[in-house]
Every structure is written in C-alpha cells, then in structure tokens.
Amino acid sequence: MAASSSTQTSGRTQVGIVGAGPAGLFLAHLLRRQGIDCVVLESRSRAEIEDTIRAGVLEQWVVDLMNQMGLGDRMMREGHFHSGITLRFNGESHHIDMAGLTGGKRVTVYAQHEVIRDLVAALLEDGGEIVFGVSDVQLHGVESDRPSIAFRRMPDGPLEALRCDYIAGCDGFHGPSRQAIPKSVRNEFQVVYPFGWLGILTEAPPSHPELIYSNHERGFALLSTRSPEVQRLYIQCDPKDDIANWSDDRIWSELHARLEDRDGWTLTEGPVFQKGIIAMRSFVCEPMRHGRLFLAGDAAHIVPPTGAKGLNLAVADVLVLSRALAAFYKSGRTDGLEAYSAVCLRRVWKAERFSWYMTTMLHRNPAETPFEQRVHLADLDYVVSSQAAMTALAENYVGLPMD
Numbered sequence: 001m002a003a004s005s006s007t008q009t010s011g012r013t014q015v016g017i018v019g020a021g022p023a024g025l026f027l028a029h030l031l032r033r034q035g036i037d038c039v040v041l042e043s044r045s046r047a048e049i050e051d052t053i054r055a056g057v058l059e060q061w062v063v064d065l066m067n068q069m070g071l072g073d074r075m076m077r078e079g080h081f082h083s084g085i086t087l088r089f090n091g092e093s094h095h096i097d098m099a100g101l102t103g104g105k106r107v108t109v110y111a112q113h114e115v116i117r118d119l120v121a122a123l124l125e126d127g128g129e130i131v132f133g134v135s136d137v138q139l140h141g142v143e144s145d146r147p148s149i150a151f152r153r154m155p156d157g158p159l160e161a162l163r164c165d166y167i168a169g170c171d172g173f174h175g176p177s178r179q180a181i182p183k184s185v186r187n188e189f190q191v192v193y194p195f196g197w198l199g200i201l202t203e204a205p206p207s208h209p210e211l212i213y214s215n216h217e218r219g220f221a222l223l224s225t226r227s228p229e230v231q232r233l234y235i236q237c238d239p240k241d242d243i244a245n246w247s248d249d250r251i252w253s254e255l256h257a258r259l260e261d262r263d264g265w266t267l268t269e270g271p272v273f274q275k276g277i278i279a280m281r282s283f284v285c286e287p288m289r290h291g292r293l294f295l296a297g298d299a300a301h302i303v304p305p306t307g308a309k310g311l312n313l314a315v316a317d318v319l320v321l322s323r324a325l326a327a328f329y330k331s332g333r334t335d336g337l338e339a340y341s342a343v344c345l346r347r348v349w350k351a352e353r354f355s356w357y358m359t360t361m362l363h364r365n366p367a368e369t370p371f372e373q374r375v376h377l378a379d380l381d382y383v384v385s386s387q388a389a390m391t392a393l394a395e396n397y398v399g400l401p402m403d
C-alpha cells in the first residue's frame with residue numbers, strides 16, 4: 001500500500017525506527033556511528049519512557065557494548081556488579097558463582113529506565129532525531145522498495161509521511177509493526193503462564209549482596225536491587241489479581257515467608273513507593289523480517305522475566321541489524337539483511353528456552369501435577385550439585401556469546 005494522497009510528506013531518512021525503547025535507541029546509536037541516517041518515532045513522551053520501571057539485569061556483552069559506544073559512564077558509576085546469584089529452595093540457599101563459572105562475566109544490575117535516560121540524552125546531544133508523542137503510526141509499502149511511515153505529531157495534526165529505505169519495527173509487543181506482516185506469512189508461537197509477578201520498589205537498604213531467586217511452596221520470589229537506598233522485589237501472584245488486594249503488610253509477609261531460609265537471614269523492610277502486577281508470556285514471531293520491515297526486540301518476541309533476557313535480546317537483534325545495514329550502505333551487500341531473521345532467531349530461541357526453563361523451574365504452577373513439581377525441585381537440586389549443570393545455567397544467565 002502506498003502512502004495515501006492526503007498525507008503530507010514530512011521527510012526522508014535512510015532507516016525509519018518505530019519505538020524508542022532499548023531496541024530503537026540502541027539501533028539509532030549503532031546506525032549513526034556507521035554514518036547511517038535515521039529518525040525515531042515514539043508514541044509516548046520523553047518523561048514517560050524515562051520513568052517506566054522494567055528490567056534490571058544486563059548481560060556482560062551489553063555492558064561491554066555500552067562502554068565501547070561511550071555510553072557506559074553512569075552505568076559504571078551507579079550500576080551494581082555481582083559475581084553471582086543465590087538460588088533458594090527447600091529452605092536452603094545455594095550460591096551460583098557466575099564469574100567463576102564463565103571466565104569472569106558478571107551480573108550487572110542497572111535499571112532499564114536509566115539505560116533509556118543515558119541513550120536518549122546522548123542521542124539528542126549528538127544531533128539525533130527522536131519525535132516523541134506521535135500517534136496514528138501506520139507502516140506503508142514494506143513489500144516495495146519505497147516504504148514509508150505515516151504518523152501525526154499532534155493528536156489532531158496532519159498525517160505526515162516519513163519516507164525511508166528500511167523500517168525497523170522496535171515498538172514492543174503491542175505496537176503496529178508486527179501487524180504489518182501479513183497474517184498468512186507470520187508464524188506465531190506462544191505460551192501464556194497462569195501466574196504473574198507483583199513487583200515493588202521500596203526505600204530500604206540492600207538486604208543481601210546479590211540477587212536471590214526463591215522457589216517456595218507459597219510461590220516464587222525474587223530479591224533484586226536498584227541503589228543503596230532503593231530495592232526491587234517480586235512475588236509470584238495471580239496475573240488477574242487486583243493490586244488493591246495487596247496491602248504493603250501482605251506483600252512484606254509473603255516476601256518474608258518466601259525469601260527467608262533456615263540460616264537466620266532476614267529481609268529489611270522499608271516504605272513501598274511503587275507496586276504493580278505483570279502477566280507473563282513466551283512469544284515468538286517468525287520470520288522477523290518482511291520485505292523492507294525488520295522487527296526487533298519485544299515487537300518480535302517476549303520472554304518471561306525470570307531469565308532477565310528481554311532487554312538483552314532486543315540489543316542483540318539491533319546489533320545484527322546494524323551490521324547488516326552497514327554492509328548494505330558501504331558495499332551494497334544484501335546477504336546480511338537476507339540472513340537477519342534466521343541469525344536472530346537462533347539466539348531468540350535459546351533465550352526463549354532458558355527463560356521458560358528458569359520460569360517453570362522456579363515457580364509453583366497450580367496447573368501442574370505433584371509429579372511435575374517434584375521434577376522442578378530435582379532440577380534445582382541437580383543445578384546446584386553438578387558443575388556441568390551450574391555452568392550451563394551461568395553461561396546462559398550472563399549471556400551467550402554474540403559472535
């Protein structure tokens with residue numbers, strides 16, 4: 001479909017990027033470093049994207065990439081670098097020495113909205129273009145060699161068209177990009193879990209020097225951090241539950257019950273200043289490319305957060321895409337663009353497998369039989385007692401190699 005004749009043309013760029021999440025912003029930085037022109041269209045305001053609470057854990061190669069790109073200064077000052085994680089089950093704690101098992105790779109806790117703040121500030125400072133608050137975004141001509149993105153800058157403003165060579169659909173799970181691939185071409189794979197996470201931010205000092213993932217008979221719990229003053233905690237809950245049913249007292253009582261073990265360690269409480277419930281799913285759309293449209297990040301795939309993989313996977317996609325686009329603009333080669341979907345999907349499916357494995361092993365699923373539940377506990381017991389199994393968990397958690 002060509003852009004409608006009532007559309008006012010607003011400009012032209014080489015790569016039109018829909019969405020200023022981690023995928024869209026990393027892509028813009030990577031392209032501009034290769035001298036490739038791009039414009040980012042984002043439906044929310046700068047304040048909204050900079051304040052949305054989401055991921056916490058970065059894989060080692062993402063930390064290295066941010067540093068190589070000159071974007072890592074604040075992360076290196078304010079991030080938290082842990083050498084391992086703790087797994088808790090049957091009332092006992094087991095340390096997994098990630099760094100020791102992976103040749104020194106660490107667990108970096110640096111919140112997604114801090115990454116977003118750093119990337120937005122650096123992009124705008126460098127003369128990059130992000131149009132915030134756009135609406136009515138529609139992708140046109142993705143099967144042609146003249147694709148365009150229609151959008152409005154203001155809700156009742158004119159429909160404009162951004163003409164481009166390629167479109168990167170980085171607009172998350174609910175964005176319009178994936179829908180621009182005809183249904184007959186799309187193959188979608190999905191698991192919806194019968195549980196969700198209730199997440200809180202609390203003003204309290206850290207209770208423990210590293211993350212704790214706990215499988216408890218009352219359900220999963222996770223202890224993470226944000227800063228010396230703010231901690232992030234999660235508990236498994238009914239995804240359809242109303243957050244109004246969860247008083248702070250009830251949340252703390254569940255956290256104490258699920259996280260404290262037999263060794264006398266206790267959790268430090270503080271005022272809760274943010275809380276919410278999220279549902280969990282695994283989802284993959286194949287292929288990730290259609291004509292001149294390339295999907296990246298949550299637009300193409302979702303993982304449950306137990307493996308801490310979603311943001312990292314979004315960055316992996318756009319690194320592959322930026323290399324393929326650089327090869328095209330430098331020497332006219334299209335093999336990288338043609339291989340994009342297959343190359344990304346190999347990593348995506350490994351992250352899907354790991355995230356599904358961590359999720360099923362660590363949660364209590366009321367739909368599972370007692371047999372299945374015992375198998376998950378046996379899996380945990382195996383992981384903490386076998387060097388081979390522990391190494392497999394560690395190398396997936398800190399991030400599989402990118403090259």
Ligand code: RFL
Nearest residue numbers: 019021022023043055056057171172297298309310311312
């Ligand atoms: P995003 O971050 O959803 O960004 C998409 C952007 O597109 C915009 N958009 C549009 N823009 C223009 N026009 C439209 N029509 C648009 N529709 C949408 C949106 O406003 C948004 O700004 O996708 P992206 O870039 O692919 O990044 C994916 C990550 O955000 C996500 O995978 C992670 O947050 C997942 N995740 C974790 N990932 C990790 O790697 N490590 C973690 O520790 C981790 N923990 C988590 C997580 C996600 C969580 N939640 C809330 C789902 C913990 C949680 C609780």
Ligand code: PHB
Nearest residue numbers: 055056224305306307308
């Ligand atoms: C977080 O700190 O938000 C976090 C940590 C580990 C996860 C998911 C989220 O697996």
